[in-house]
Amino acid sequence: MHRLCTLMISGNTGKGRHFFMYERKSLDKKLRAKRNHRGGLLLAVLLIAAIAAGIPSFTSIMVFAAAESSAVEAVTEPKHREGKIVSDKKLNPRELAVRKMTKHGPALIVVDAGHGGVDDGCLGGGLLEKDINLQIALLVREKLEKKGFQVMMPRETDEYLAIEERVELANSYQADAFISIHQNTYEGSDKSVCGIETWYDGADSTRDNEKLAKLVHQEALKSTGANPRELWDIADYCVTNKTLMPACLIETGFLSNPEEGRNLSTKAYQERLAEGITEGIMLYFAS
Ligand SMILES: [Zn+2]
Structure with missing residues (x-):
């Protein structure tokens, strides 16, 4: 059974900005597509907001990670009662x-x-x-x-x-x-x-x-x-x-x-x- 995955994210605001994201457990294709879609949108919005506000992107990333986890959990829950x-x-x-x-x-x-x-x-x-x-x-x-x-x-x-x-x-x-x-x-x-x-x-x-x-x-x-x-x-x-x-x-x-x-x-x-x-x-x- 596919359960909540764990996301590992890192980033810095040194000379350039880079982000790494990977999941420890695999999700099925449909779920992964949903998650990537939501995750991509969230990341883009938070990144733009962080840059505009001059907030270190590390803070944004932590917020993103939390939001992403609950989104994945909500999507996986119905599988329990298929x-x-x-x-x-x-x-x-x-x-x-x-x-x-x-x-x-x-x-x-x-x-x-x-x-x-x-x-x-x-x-x-x-x-x-x-x-x-x-x-x-x-x-x-x-x-x-x-x-x-x-x-x-x-x-x-x-x-x-x-x-x-x-x-x-x-x-x-x-x-x-x-x-x-x-x-x-x-x-x-x-x-x-x-x-x-x-x-x-x-x-x-x-x-x-x-x-x-x-x-x-x-x-x-x-x-x-x-x-x-x-x-x-x-x-x-x-x-x-x-x-x-x-x-x-x-x-x-x-x-x-x-x-x-x-x-x-x-x-x-x-x-x-x-x-x-x-x-x-x-x-x-x-x-
Ligand atoms: Zn028997």
């Missing part, structure tokens, strides 16, 4: 409630597809957890965006991303909720074990993890008719415990169960799961 903004006109009253509940316009949801790249997650029936997670997460994003939410996905392709990086992304974007999507597997010989489990950090009372987890769990069960397994309040995962916003981790089924595994690999069942998860998030913000 995201898709959907027109108010398309939203129904219930969807509009989503916006009223948050300070920054539409709530920003992080949809985290577990594992990826070299990390396959669990396996079963020729399926890789990382693939099912991503397919469901992409559907959840599509549905949330249709409802007017902003969505950020730490990974959108089959790539490896450390869990710490996912958490850092969510925290730096000041997201309003975090959902991590995973699949389960039963290590024993019983292939009949199946259903949905959801995890949250019940020890952290500063975030409303329980409400989010309960609603996502409840709605995913309702939309799929899957076997209701536990809603665990003892999650000890980085994504549930180190995030600064309400967070939960849903395991949408068991790849070790042949029937559930088959379901999880179909678009129709994934759609139902995504609808349930989206509805849970809607209810969280609307109630």
